[in-house]
Amino acid sequence: MSARPSRRWLAAAGALAAASLLVAGCTSNEPQESDDEATQAAQVPGGENDEPGDTVTIGFSAPAADHGWMGSITKSAKDLAAQYDDIDLKVADGTNDVNLQISQIEQFINDKVDAIVLLPFDGAALTEVAIKAMKAGIVVVNVDREFDDPTAARTTVLGDNYGMGISAGRFICDELGGKADAKVAEIAGIDSLPLTQDRSRGFADALGECGLSVSNRVAADFTVQGGEAAAANLLQAAPQLDAIWNHDDDQGVGVMAAIEAANRDEFFMVGGAGSKNVMEAIKADDSVLKATVIYPSTQAADGIKLARLLVQGKSMSDLVEVEVPRTIQLYAPVVTKENVDQYLPTAFQS
Known part of the structure; x- marks a missing residue:
């Protein structure tokens, strides 16, 4: 869960739209025919993002699964990666020891992974090593607890x-x-x-x-x-x-x-x-x-999917924007008796 300052209740429309599209799977609908050449040029063929590409090696690190939400963070990330033949996921042991987590990221850097998806135990403490990874040419996706420096990650996935x-x-x-x-x-x-x-x-x-x-x-x-x-x-x-x-x-x-x-x-x-x-x-x-x-426990899974897109040079194809957004903030809906069946499939076990 996030350990950095707040976001506004009504986040920028673009960020919220991006979050909804990401949960939908980062795939597009079939492009519509148009006489506008500029519009046609911006569209991405349906399903392109999920088609197999070059193998992407992703290092993943998160705090220890000492409660249900955090356990679901890691499980969801593993489950998502298993759906793609072109993702090679390297999972570090969950830890609440900042120094150990820093050493895990150092090891990923030494192993020359393509991307690192990182939910830091302490965002401030992991900022420096994340910057080191970015300078080494490794795509860093920051999850939930923000770094002190925005340049420490290519994109950040947040709850609200x-x-x-x-x-x-x-x-x-x-x-x-x-x-x-x-x-x-x-x-x-x-x-x-x-x-x-x-x-x-x-x-x-x-x-x-x-x-x-x-x-x-x-x-x-x-x-x-x-x-x-x-x-x-x-x-x-x-x-x-x-x-x-x-x-x-x-x-x-x-x-x-x-x-x-x-x-x-x-x-x-x-x-x-x-x-x-x-x-x-x-x-x-x-x-x-x-x-x-x-408060979605799917944030790291979203991070894995984004890391794959970034390394393979793809975008979120339901957006006209040709790059993955820098920040994606997920929504905080209320679950009641009337809509609970919609949310049960993504629930975590306490």
């Missing part, structure tokens, strides 16, 4: 932490229907991380649109144990609540345990990230869980 807060807040506003005295609580992740700060800022901004604010707030640590402890403290301090937003579905397992232990059900809860167990609870509609906000 500020947008998650906006989505959660607006959903809660809609559900509460203008109840002016509603009590809304927030269970955040790690407060020292910019991603948590961005989510909280977006949440506060969205609640402010309907005249509400956060009445009770606690922070956990993205773990089941941390979520349970934080939620227990929250519920003890707040005898009456109308809604809760929990930033992370992995820690939400513990949050739900605390709620059940306290025998509380007077409120509804919105999750964050998009785990399978939360989506199944939303579909069953038999608990306080009524929605979750997606």
Whole structure:
């Protein structure tokens, strides 16, 4: 999950369009006939991007899979690479040791891979070695946690932490229907991380649109144990609540345990990230869980696909632009009982 400053709720239209097209698979529709020669020249034949090309060797490094979302990041990347005969994926062991991750990238540089897809444990700490890779002629795709220097990567794939807060807040506003005295609580992740700060800022901004604010707030640590402890403290301090937003579905397992232990059900809860167990609870509609906000665990898979396009000299063929965009920010939709079947196939297991 991102550990860099925020993005606006409504990102530039081009970036959002690019994200949608990327998820669709970076392939185009059949070009339409046109008398405009300039338009014809800009079009790319349908399916060209997925046709086999020269083999691309990609080094991949991410933090340790110590929770469901991060585990899905690596699994999705491997699964995507396996779909292409022209991708040779080299996967480094997941690590939360910055120095070890730097050494992994150094090894990829020495091995002269064609591209590196990197979700850094610490974006600032991995910036220098990423720049070194770029200077060595290796395409670097930065995933989720941004480097300090934009020249450290050819392109960056991001989630939308500020947008998650906006989505959660607006959903809660809609559900509460203008109840002016509603009590809304927030269970955040790690407060020292910019991603948590961005989510909280977006949440506060969205609640402010309907005249509400956060009445009770606690922070956990993205773990089941941390979520349970934080939620227990929250519920003890707040005898009456109308809604809760929990930033992370992995820690939400513990949050739900605390709620059940306290025998509380007077409120509804919105999750964050998009785990399978939360989506199944939303579909069953038999608990306080009524929605979750997606933070895609497919970002590294998108990064693998982009690295292949970049090394093979291709573009995102549904765009007129002849180059892969420099930044792609994915959307943060709200999953409810009404649309959960659409999102279940991409859910991760907590």
